[in-house]
Amino acid sequence: MNRLKIILLVSVIFLSFVSFKPCPAQADGDSESIQPSDMLLMPPAQKINTNNVVEIGGKRYLQTSLEGLNPEERTSSLLWIGYVGGYAMDKDGRWINIKNECIGFNEMPLDWKIIHGWPWNWNERYVKAEFNGEEFYINVKDCRTIYAEILNPDLPQWEENIIGQVAKEYSLNGTAKLLLYVIRKVENGGDGKEFGVLDPQAQIYAGNKERSFRLQAEWAAATIQKRFDGDLQAFADRWAPIGAANDPEGKNKNWFPNATRYMSLWIGSLIVGNI
Secondary structure, eight states, rough: OOOHHHHHHHHHHHHHHOOOOOOTSSTTTOOOOOGGGGGOOOSSSSSSOOGEEEETTTTTEEEEETTTTHHHHHHHHHHHHHHHOOEETTTTTOEEEEEEEOOOOOGGOOOHHHHHOOTTTTTOOOOEEEEEEEEEEGGGGGGGEEEEEEEOOSSSHHHHHHHHHHHTTTTTOHHHHHHHHHHHHHHHHOOTTTTTOOOOOGTTTTOOHHHHHHHHHHHHHHHEEEEEEEEHHHHHHHHSSSSSOTTOOOOGHHHHHHHHHHHHHHHHHHHTOOO
């Protein structure tokens, strides 16, 4: 009888090592780390408004509660923090740094598995964290609040002024408005191609810095107004299609990941009204 119990125990522990896949990044269920392009642009946490802005050490942060969220939503929220920069407060009141990595139980070091393994941590999700220079894995359910640093677009002020004016003229709001800033950053085009618009009619003011910039912004804004419905991937497929004839070097493959990055980094600025 004791031998049977030992066999059953060993089998259960073995299954806990090979079958635990907490990270929902891949459609086939793999527990590989979530990549930036797979992450949400905003944490699916409670609604954020300007009353949730706090100042810590001279920097401004969006404070968001994770209470009431399921493990998958908590994981996405924490990974967003790891990506844009900020902190999470755990159940013990510690301010911890979150890394941009969701880890499966079967990816953890053996000593961690032995200490934190069967049976109480089955089907739990973890993110990599750091506190006082020590890295460790924290259960997402043990994180209570996140603090995301508010990062403003790093564009020249005169460019931001024109982008804001054009966004208003074309009634771009929310992420549609933010996308106009992001297109400028990602395209980073020179004279006559500031927003990457290649139509000759969008380049007629090349040589006149502000008029050229405004015209390119207007063409980009009109495209956003017509084509962007909130699905950034679908927009990227139309704006910068992979394999396009005018992209012989294949740079369009980088457009969506880069746009996702800046949408994620700057959305806090949009929420608090800085843009």
